[in-house]
Amino acid sequence: MKKVAIAAALFAVAASAQAQSSVTLxxxxDNGLEYESGLPSGHRFAAESGDWGESWFGLEGSEDLGGGSRAIFQLEAGLNxxxxAYxxxxxxxxxxxxxxxxxxWGTLKLGNLGAGELSQDSWDIDPQVMQKYAIATLVRGRNWAQAGNGFEYTTPTLAGLVIKGQYDLGNSSSWNLGNSGPGQLGNAPGSGLPGSTQGRSDGLKVQYTTSGLELLAMYDEIRDGNGEFDNVYLNSRSIMAGGTATFGPVKVYVGYQHLSAPDASDVGVYGTAGVPSALPDGVSLPTAVDHEWLGAAWQAMPATLVTAAVYHANANNGNGNATMATLAGTYNLSKRTFIYTEFGYLHNSATSNIGLGNGYSDPYGANINNDPVTGNAASTAPNYGHSQTGVFAGIMTAF
Known part of the structure; x- marks a missing residue:
């Protein structure tokens, strides 16, 4: 009888612990098909993963600590x-x-913030919710920044107001330097050249939401492994402000972003001194970009959403401007599954060569057609002054 009582007590404790904890998988x-024209080599038709949004899987959980407090965790992997591949x-x-x-009291997180880097919260004020042709395109992926070695605090919602702050350490003996290995341009930390490993980054977001209205302001900065703002599209300061207003079935979006990289230099981007640059005359690495957008989403039917938006960016130091027009739609097949499509047209001025590749396949610089010495043979960026057109369609399911 005593053994039965002990077993029952242990079972009750286990059941109580189970009730107070949760883990969710x-x-x-997201898979689809994509067609793009205006590439240096012509056009392409391809199968793509993640045009509407990156595929992923993850685990998240919480444990009740009492007094209204919870321990939380999240592990999430992006997939192609x-x-x-991951x-x-x-x-x-x-x-x-x-x-x-x-x-x-709010929420505190520590560890690899990864895709939670503050700039990725810009999807809140993006009409195309950060699809491939959206708020990150004309800034060559700057709004897809990631950050590790960090911590984040988010306040509770107070009268519609929420504030989030982030700080990400470089884990180096020098305050701003990166930790190890070459960066996106292959230059080592401490080399004094652009594109070395990511260094310290930080940011602050203020968001206010009330009936039919959302306002957002963000500041974030990402340094290179040398502690500098060396490339406006990679390691720079970003100031963003915008909002949405809902009128019945229509939601209107407007926003502005300014990027600044005062330490940008052609050195290390176009080779050593004496190697001719493929840039048009009078053009050098930009140190500032102004980016604006306007769009609307229309809930045409309960299962059908149509969005349209225009984005425009101006880069200094002779880099010209680019304008992108987009039209997209989704149709819900169920609560967890929808089909989607988006069309994008990107027009460059004479000294601009931004592409539809979000900065991943078309980083800043000349492509191989312009410069066989320092150009990027794999770049999908158009030639200077040329346009690109793209369309994709696919299916997304969640679990």
Missing amino acids: YGRI TQTG NNGSLFGRHATVGLANDN
Whole structure:
């Protein structure tokens, strides 16, 4: 009888612990087809993963600590579901955090913030919700920034107002320097050249939401491994402000972003001194970009959403301007599955060569057609002054 009582007590404790804790497996898969023209080599038709949004899977959980507090964690991996490979540089490159949450005191997270870097919150004021042809396109992927080695605090919502702050350490003996290895342009940390590993980054977001209205302001900065703002599209300061207003079935979006990289230099981007640059006359690495957009989403039917938007960016130091027009739609097949499509047309001025590749396949610089010495043979960026057109369609399902 005594053994039965002990077993019952242990079972009750286990059941209580189970009730106070939870772990959720979640994810989504996005695959589709894409056609783009205006590439240096002509046009292409391809199968793509993640044109509407990156595929991923993850685990998140919480444990009730009492007094309204919870321990929380999240592990999330990005996937290329055309090849089975993982994205974002590592298995849990999107998120690997642990922290504490309390409805009255807010939420603290520590670890790899990954795709939670503050600039990615810009999807809130993007009419195309950060699809491939959207708010990150004309700034060559700057709004897709990621950050590790960090911590984040988010306040509770107070009268519609929420504030979020982030700080990401370089984990170096020098305050702003990166930790190890070459960066996106292959230059080592401490070399004094652009594109070395990411250094310290930080940011602050203020968001206010009320009935039918949302306002957002963000500041974030990402330094290179040398502690500098060396490339306006990679390591720079970003100031963003915008909002949405809802009128019945229509939601209107407007926004502005300014990027600044005062330490930008052609050195290390176009080779050593004496190697001719393929840039048009009078053009050098930009140190500032102004980016504006306007759009609207129309809930045409309960299952059908249509969005249209125009984005425009001006880069200094002779880099000209680019304008992109987009039209997209989604149709819900169920609560978890929808089909989608988007059309994008990007027009460049004479000294601009921004492409539809979001900065991944078309980073700043000349392509091989312009410069066989320092150009990027794999670049999908158009020639200077040329346009690009793209359309994609696919299916997304979540679990």
